[in-house]
Amino acid sequence: MEKAKSIKEIAKLAGVSTATVSRVINQNGRFSKETEERVRRVIRENDYIPNMSAKGLRTSRTRVVGIIVPDITNPHFANLVLHLEMDLFRRGYSCLICNTNESEELESKHIQSLTAQNVSGIVLISGMRNYEELGDLPVVYVDRPSNSQDKEEVMIESDNEEGGYLATRELIQSGCRHILILKSLGNDSNQFARYCGFRRALDEFKIKEERSLCINLKAVSMEEARESILFMLDREAKFDGIMSTTDTLAAGAVIALRERGLEVPKDILVTGFDDCQIAAACGPGITSVHQDIDQMSRMAAKLLFEMMHDGKQIHHHYRLPVSLTVRNSTCRSK
Amino acid sequence: MEKAKSIKEIAKLAGVSTATVSRVINQNGRFSKETEERVRRVIRENDYIPNMSAKGLRTSRTRVVGIIVPDITNPHFANLVLHLEMDLFRRGYSCLICNTNESEELESKHIQSLTAQNVSGIVLISGMRNYEELGDLPVVYVDRPSNSQDKEEVMIESDNEEGGYLATRELIQSGCRHILILKSLGNDSNQFARYCGFRRALDEFKIKEERSLCINLKAVSMEEARESILFMLDREAKFDGIMSTTDTLAAGAVIALRERGLEVPKDILVTGFDDCQIAAACGPGITSVHQDIDQMSRMAAKLLFEMMHDGKQIHHHYRLPVSLTVRNSTCRSK
DNA sequence: TTGAAAGCGCTAACAG
């Protein structure tokens, strides 16, 4: 690869100073129409692309944002990241993606690495904690634990509690009285919120919660869910509905039921959460809580952009409404 | 955020020159044991993190690699990216992820943007074309169109032709004689290779290909697949098996069949490709061609690392074997 | 074994 051209060479070729070239590129300062055109032409003719490292060093704004995400393999997160990335690219920003694999250690390593790279901003998806040490670096928290004391930050989440409630109510209204809840452990506050919604629905219908039907999985994995349901079935646990805090878990449950010859929704009803493709494809179609990921990512990108670009100070906690996508897995007479 | 410390301050605090600090950090040059310890301590005590922009400017090696991918939402790609990112992070590299949404224009914009950022290397997943203008920038092509004339590059792909063959043979051996093939258009050479495998299997069993059963979708989407199968069913097209070039398409097909009251595998057999979660979860479980993504990503990361880090020149075309994961969707007596 | 100093490519303050 021939050495990349520098602003100096462009300046020389255009017969102006580097400052002028810089001004033209960044559309600030003032310059004559003619100069601009000449510079632009030289830039074009030479395929000149400014060196971002130099720019970053000089301005400490790199036009790169870091996105920290537990696991890009999770369709819910993948969707979020896809939209964020495309949206931000349109606005001139690139994205460094960092998978934490749910490890707090990896997460903070990534935070360090991102600050070292002078990122212009960070989107922290479903993070473990707040990083106040980031100071005034623009950060948008999405789906994150809401245990921070001060509200001086931007945060976007779905109404997970309501989602848990909706799913559970659907099961109850379809006739379930002994509902198993499939959730994952970990400090994921979403899981907890969904569980709270679950309890609210039970309360409302005066159904007693059965502790033995509350399953806490070590990880959000189809296989874990499948095994635990098989285990419960083989112990002849009595339940007529499964409320899963994730579509992946719901899918694992459906598979387990199928393996034991049980039919959904004839024998057991099931609900999921996130309304991913898998919910539409699995079994007879799984009723699932729909999160508005489009809006979520659009908001996150927009807010972050405003903070990075316009230097706006935003402090707001958004809670997006959810809805229930009803499919066959809960279609019994009500 | 208090201003980040610079190497100068560390040098002053440690009572040495910046050059020495740099040497300690990069483990080159020579320095005494004592000096090293002192410097290290100061670095630690001050949470000093070198400024990557400056480093990048100076060395034009940023320790950032660009990953270009059609759509991170596709589980197959998500998996690949996840592994790449984690693997490279372990080796000290961060990843800029770029979704092209299958647009050639976006792809080349991303290529430009990546070079502007002085990335140390690029992984191009399922790209549209070769970018020879990248010169000696390390590039690994994964899953890419193999239409380049010169082989002077690194390329890793699955044996897609064999995969298409395996899936089709499974259908034939399970009794299918009229196999519909569900594939997507576009310049995706994988699709074509899978189709070639399909034809090879037909040939081998002396089955004539029926052009009317070859469906080309505009996009790889569940919904598209579903609609086209519904369309075929409503036109009373005669087929007893569906070979899908993607799990997503297979899932769409299964949904359509279910909607029309057809049972898999009783009435119609189905195969997918990629062996994603959705294949395990969908319908009765979909038989699918398994690609060894772990190995693929591990190889890609390793090769790229060797090129970036050790300056190795590698020219090799790897074709990874595939296997068939048999599930209920093809379980009829053979 | 260490330090001084040049300079990577760019921007922004200042001068004109």
Place this chain on the structure above:
DNA sequence: CTGTTAGCGCTTTCAA
């Protein structure tokens, strides 16, 4: 409207 210039933080010769 445009040019000169200092310097962002780091690495790397060269000299000691």
